[in-house]
Amino acid sequence: MIRTRVGYAGGQKADPTYHHIGDxxxxxxxxxxxxxxxxxxxxxxxWRSHAPSAHTISRQYLNAIFYHDETQRDAALASKEALEKRGGRNIRTEVLPLRSFTMAEDYHQKYLLKRNQVLTAELTRIYPQAADFVASTAVSRINGYLGGYGTRDQLRKEIDQLGLSPKGRAILEKRVGDRGE
Structure with a gap:
């Protein structure tokens, strides 16, 4: 992963925000x-990271894949059909064209990382500007590890590139190691 950012997509409303998300x-x-x-x-x-057969309660929380081009659309639809066949159930996740993407407010970005004050403080020193923090590959990778994505082996291979202090490294290694992989 190079970068992940939280935001709003799929609607027509100009300048959506969390409290005024529109469609x-x-x-x-x-x-x-x-x-x-x-x-x-x-x-x-x-597909492993959400409940694709679940009913969504609103457009805000719609299960969806937003695609950029026909190649992505075709791949998403094929994977959805394969999952339906394997599971014998109706998949409610929608496959929709991406019209626009609006970044969410800063407080929504890197939510899992921000729950760890030590790691957040370290990375904020490296990336003091909110836009740089959100755009950072290292910040995205660490947030992903904290969210349960990535193995101890993967972390060992890249931890030197993440810019963490010995204390920060130990925290992240413990969190990944605690998953019992």
Whole structure:
């Protein structure tokens, strides 16, 4: 993952915010390197990460994949159909064109990371501007590890590149190690 950002997509309302979301859906924008992870692999993570058969309570919380082009649309639809066949159930997740993406307010960004004061303080010293903090690959990677994505092996390979102090490293290694992988 290069970067993840939380925001609003799929609607027509100009300048949506959390309290005035209009017809948008809360979503995550993912920037990735296709030489390191394929779109199909991202789709597999997506399907494992939510309840695709669940009813959504509102447009704000719609289960959806927003695609950029026909290739992504076709891959998303094929993965949805395959999941329906394997599971023998109706998948309610929608596959929709991305019309626009509006970044959510700063307090919504990197939510899991912000729950850890030590790691947040360290990374805020490195990235004092909110836009730089949100755009950082290291911040996105650490937030992902805190969310349960990534293995101890993956962390070992990249931890030197994340910019953490020995204390920050120990916190992150413990959190990933506690998952019992």
């Amino acid at each position: 948008h859906t809360e979503t995550v924008q993912i920037d990735y390197d296709p030489t390191r992870i394929s779109y199909d692999d991202l789709l597999a993570v997506f």
